[in-house]
Amino acid sequence: MTAATPTLIYIHGFQSSPLSQKAVETADYLQGNRPDIRLLVPELPDYPLPAIMLLEQIIAGCDGPVGLIGSSLGGFYATYLADKYNLKAVLINPAVAPHVLISDYLGKNVNPYTGNVYYLTHDHLSHFERLHEAELQHPENCWLMVQRGDETLDYRLATAKYCDSPQLIEPGGDHRFQGYQQKMPEILRFLTL
Numbered sequence: 001m002t003a004a005t006p007t008l009i010y011i012h013g014f015q016s017s018p019l020s021q022k023a024v025e026t027a028d029y030l031q032g033n034r035p036d037i038r039l040l041v042p043e044l045p046d047y048p049l050p051a052i053m054l055l056e057q058i059i060a061g062c063d064g065p066v067g068l069i070g071s072s073l074g075g076f077y078a079t080y081l082a083d084k085y086n087l088k089a090v091l092i093n094p095a096v097a098p099h100v101l102i103s104d105y106l107g108k109n110v111n112p113y114t115g116n117v118y119y120l121t122h123d124h125l126s127h128f129e130r131l132h133e134a135e136l137q138h139p140e141n142c143w144l145m146v147q148r149g150d151e152t153l154d155y156r157l158a159t160a161k162y163c164d165s166p167q168l169i170e171p172g173g174d175h176r177f178q179g180y181q182q183k184m185p186e187i188l189r190f191l192t193l
Helices: 021-033 048-060 073-085 098-105 122-131 155-161 180-191
Strands: 007-011 038-040 066-071 088-092 107-110 117-120 142-147 167-170
Touching (some): 007 048, 021 038, 048 073, 048 122, 066 073, 088 180, 142 180
16 A cells, blocks of 8 residues: 655635745755655635635545645645645745735736736625634644735734744745745755655
8 A cells, every 4th residue: 555645735815826936945955855745836816715616626635644834825726725624734925815915906907927817806805805714723823924024014913823833933024025035945844744
């Protein structure tokens, strides 16, 4: 009997894609160091409920251990999934309350990676709000990684939200999270993959 293949799901952020720098760095690291891990980096729909539905379908199709890495809005999705399915997740500069943050993007948008044109409405904001977990059921399953120099999100919102989770708070840096690839061994240890 062969052991089930571990799966790492990388969840990209808002206005991003599987071609984001951290997604590529994750793939490069695994190819060179952990080829036993299956990496999935789905191109998420631009709307919250279809994105969550796709991720849930992917998780349901996995037959071995599953770990999540979520960046920015992907960190929000990863939090929801980690709590719902009791999975471990690493959250990189995560969006804490996208229903507030994304209100600036109501109307027509174009994803700069994919070229997809989409329209965000107040209904989409309410979908984000429905997915928002006020209190985590399994805070120990999330490892928060933030850099204080994040120019997009206030890292203090994340440190407060994940106050009962392990945290790595670094000075400087940016929203992309400088030095991400060097953290991969620690990330995989946390995810137990």
